[in-house]
Amino acid sequence: MPAGFWIKALDEDDLQDVCRVEQTVFPREAWSEVMLHEELIGPFRVYVGVFDENNQMVGYAGTMHSPETAEIMTIGVIPEARGHGLGKAMTQALINASRILRTDSIFLEVRERNQVAQTLYEEMGFEEISRRPRYYHNPTEDAVIMRLLLDY
Template identity: 45%
Template sequence: MTAELRVATLDDLQTLVDLEAVTFPEDPWTPFMLADELSSPASRYWIATNEAGDPVGYGGVKVGGDQADVMTIGVAPHARGRGVGRAILDALLDWARQAGAAEIFLDVRPSNEGAIALYNSRGFVEIGRRPRYFRNPVEEAVEMRAPLTRARAKTTTK
């Protein structure tokens, strides 16, 4: 699958709400949370579309000083395993680096082995755990970090 990426705007709020509902049905972000992210000058979100132009994924990053945080990456269930998440993550890493961040952080469920493998392939390493971070179901978070130079260098690998 070839995913086309475009920067999301506040006009894309309903698209993100819809993607959030199918991607994380157990614990979706609220429309208010998503609108707040889309409105923040410190954040940048992308929407991935398939060949037909249908939205199949999204992701966002927030930069503050020399640090960045991957806020979310979500890929619709029918589009997983086709490189959509990788394309979104690479866009997040590139923008964070361009915005001046030297390192980037994220939290992921330990049960999300596919995401952890993707993050490892981009230079992320586990730096800790946060007990009871995720809800529905309750699960700890694996905290991960990558220096953006190393994370970016890894993006050339298939």
């Protein structure tokens, strides 16, 4: 974890912080408070948050697990905290949780224009396996589907 930051598993007590980060990172496509609450308490979910030295949440990420696979549902870091490797740290935490749960593979979707994220995921071993045309809106663009195969 980069100096000055710490990470923890999230639960419903962190809902307001998650909502604040969600609104900051995804203002046009933010999930509702109800949706975020369901994610935090839902079965087969793992969510982590990153906090700064003032104990303010600056990012969060989460996965949904099935017996064989996991899907990264979201990863977000507020603009002021970007560039410190926090997205990578949270992704690695989710990968580690997936390994503990003996997941075979992890999937994610990323905007086709988000080259920074795609490069990060490729460096972590994810590979593009398909695309969903016009999946995202504001602006409309394809979703790049990526997968990481876990070996044991």
